[in-house]
Amino acid sequence: MNQSIDLSDKGLAGMLNDCSIDRIMAMDSDWRIIAWNNTAEAISGIRKRDVIGKKLLEVFPLYAQDKDMITAINLAFSGIRSFVPAHKEFFNRQHYENHFIPLKDADDQLIGVMNIMHDVTQRIRAEQQLHQLNIALKKKYEQLERATDELSTITYITSHNIKEPLRMVYSSIELLIRAEAKVLSDGGKANLRRMQASLNRMNLLLDDIVALSGISNPAEEGTPVDLQEVAQQAILQLDQKIRANDVRLELEDLPVVNGHRQLLNYLFFHLINNAMRFRKHNEALAIRIKSSEEPMPGANPAASFPIKYTRISFIDNGTGFHQEDAERIFLMADRSPQKYASSGVGLAICRKVMMAHDGYIQAEGWPGKGAAFHCYFPSHIDS
Numbered sequence: 001m002n003q004s005i006d007l008s009d010k011g012l013a014g015m016l017n018d019c020s021i022d023r024i025m026a027m028d029s030d031w032r033i034i035a036w037n038n039t040a041e042a043i044s045g046i047r048k049r050d051v052i053g054k055k056l057l058e059v060f061p062l063y064a065q066d067k068d069m070i071t072a073i074n075l076a077f078s079g080i081r082s083f084v085p086a087h088k089e090f091f092n093r094q095h096y097e098n099h100f101i102p103l104k105d106a107d108d109q110l111i112g113v114m115n116i117m118h119d120v121t122q123r124i125r126a127e128q129q130l131h132q133l134n135i136a137l138k139k140k141y142e143q144l145e146r147a148t149d150e151l152s153t154i155t156y157i158t159s160h161n162i163k164e165p166l167r168m169v170y171s172s173i174e175l176l177i178r179a180e181a182k183v184l185s186d187g188g189k190a191n192l193r194r195m196q197a198s199l200n201r202m203n204l205l206l207d208d209i210v211a212l213s214g215i216s217n218p219a220e221e222g223t224p225v226d227l228q229e230v231a232q233q234a235i236l237q238l239d240q241k242i243r244a245n246d247v248r249l250e251l252e253d254l255p256v257v258n259g260h261r262q263l264l265n266y267l268f269f270h271l272i273n274n275a276m277r278f279r280k281h282n283e284a285l286a287i288r289i290k291s292s293e294e295p296m297p298g299a300n301p302a303a304s305f306p307i308k309y310t311r312i313s314f315i316d317n318g319t320g321f322h323q324e325d326a327e328r329i330f331l332m333a334d335r336s337p338q339k340y341a342s343s344g345v346g347l348a349i350c351r352k353v354m355m356a357h358d359g360y361i362q363a364e365g366w367p368g369k370g371a372a373f374h375c376y377f378p379s380h381i382d383s
Contacts, residue, residue, distance in 0.1 A: 023096070023117035026103060029077065031056045034112060062091035069098065076100035076113040086120050095121040163206055170199045205345065222357070225261050227254035227268075227312065231289060234268035238276075245276055245285060252290040255310055257377045259357050267353045270346035271373055275316040278371070288315045293379065309359070309376040316372075321365035329363060350375075 017024050017037040023044070026035035032055050036048045051059050056073075063069055069090070072082035084098040092098070096117045103112040173192050177184065184192075231251055235242065242249065249272075257264075272287060279285040294311045321329065330351045354361045354375055364372040 022119070024114065025117070026112055026114045027056055028112040029110070031073075033059065035114070040117070060092070066090045066093070069093070072098065072100050073113060073115075076102050077110065079110060086124065092117070095119055095124060163203065166199055166203055166206075170196055170203075173199075220260070222258040222260055224256050225259045225264055226256050227264065227291070230254075230261065230264045231268050233265055234272055237269055238272055241273075241276060245279065247276060247279075248284060248286045250286070250288040252288070254289070254291050254312065257310055257357075259377070263353045263356055267350050267375065270350050271314045271375075274346050274373075275314065275318055275371070278316075278318040278320075280317070280319055280368075283317065286317050289313070290315070294376065308379040310379050312375045312377070314373045314375075315370065317370040320367045320369050320371045321363075322367055323365055326363045326365060330361075 014035075017035060018039075020037060020039060023040035024035065024037040025033060025040055027033050032053055033051045034053075036046075036051050040046075041048050046059070057064055068084050068087075069092075072084045075082040079102050081102065082100045084093065084100075086095060086097045087093045097120050099116040099118065101114045101116070102110055103114055105111050173196055177189060177192055181189075228251075231254055235249065235251070241247075268289075272289075275287045276285060290313050292311050292313070294309045330347045350373070351361050354377075357377055359375065359377045361376070362374045364374070
């Protein structure tokens, strides 16, 4: 037999209250409990018939010790909605936040207050987990700070305490060659020159390690940097090597980017120098540096505000490399056969410089034909 649903205001309100997942209680102006839904009964274990008609503080005397709760109830009886957050030290608030809502009749007269008790157990657990994660993150950060301090110390020792003995050894060998030139055999002189070359290589490696350790996300904001000027400065620094190897260098007009001039100088210096390291014996080396605007890889070209990159490409006709090695060559551990003096850290520095500029670098190689290194700098969003 079908049962009809009571759709009167009173019947519907009671049904909705009993269907709520929140605990709901209501009291009249004398603080007597006039409503107690099924959820409140199930969770508290107090039956509806045992609380209806009784005063709040008679059923729950511990409420009197919670000044925030009493204040919130009084505010609701004055016509103002109020809220009391969960609090582990107070009764009925360990895992519940309490909302107090004034109840008014059809004539807008205050007749009571409804109390909605919302279970926030999951949120409290999430907050506790987040707190633990923050503690763990703080410990990791402190460990990182200590490691950074240790790295700074090692860098200082490298740049000051090791380079000076190397310089003295190099100078001593040079003095020995000059002073004992008459008695030294050609083979002996050649061995000493090879020792000097090794010392030079070690000195270059120390310079690059110091530079690499000093590159991070700079604390200072980037400023507009003219890459044309940066390129010309790097070319000037490498002028002797460029002339000695008869390098043909083509420099197109380069744009201004937001960045850090010293780091960008490292970038251009090492990429040009890297091209000269891997030139072919039987062909003059040509290096071309150009710029273009490129969309962000994977971006929707029809987007309202497409993100674009300024791409600076360094293209050469040197020995090249296999494309499967395109990632490996940026690793400090990579030790490809080298003909020209270099530390082998240059490309690692280039990648770190691009990361410090919120960009990235990619390499393309064609064995026996040449290579291209593409540096991507974030551009302004198109308006």
